[in-house]
Amino acid sequence: MRRALTALLCLAALPASAEGFGLAGVLSAKNRQDLPPIALSAGMPLADAPLVLKSGTYYEIEIIADGSAELALTGPEFFRAIWIDEIVIEGLEIRPLGLDSVEFDEAGTMEIGFLAIKPGRYVLQVPGVAGDLMRLEVSIE
Incomplete structure (x- = not known):
């Protein structure tokens, strides 16, 4: 010992x-990398391609809502596979212990800084929408 x-x-x-x-x-x-933004817009894809992350790397990603509808982004399994350093909304910094989802009632931007930890395949999606259009696959290697 x-x-x-x-x-x-x-x-x-x-x-x-x-x-x-x-x-x-x-x-x-x-050890920091910026990711392409996630776009929350009614009837539009969240991103151009799936995200491939490396465990142990710190990432920053913006989630941008255009206000076309009240939209949420959910992904509890993904949010438990990362360590969230901070969430920044209009200059306000939030340091949460955990997260299940985020929701935009109007247009706005949120930036999330996080450390990818647990390898696996995860999904971020707009709840209640059928099909793959408003779904983003995330892999942590």
Whole structure:
């Protein structure tokens, strides 16, 4: 037990640059990627292509609603497979413990910063809409 504790303390003492990320570790600028936005618009696709993410990478994505209808975006399995750093809405920063869905009652933009964690295939979709039009597949590798 003492050896395991000593090994963990030694790893924690290593400079973050030894891991290749920089001083902020996985939250460093070297580990960040912007994703194409998700568009919430009545009867339109959410995105041009599925999202393929890498576990351990920090991502930022905008969700943009045009106000054509009151629309929600749900994906509880996806939201449990990531760690949400922050959600930004009109300059207000929210740091939630978890998320099931988001909803736009009118036009607006929301930015979500998150760390992809659990590999798998997930779906973000507008609830109550049949077919694949308002559905976005997300893979975490």
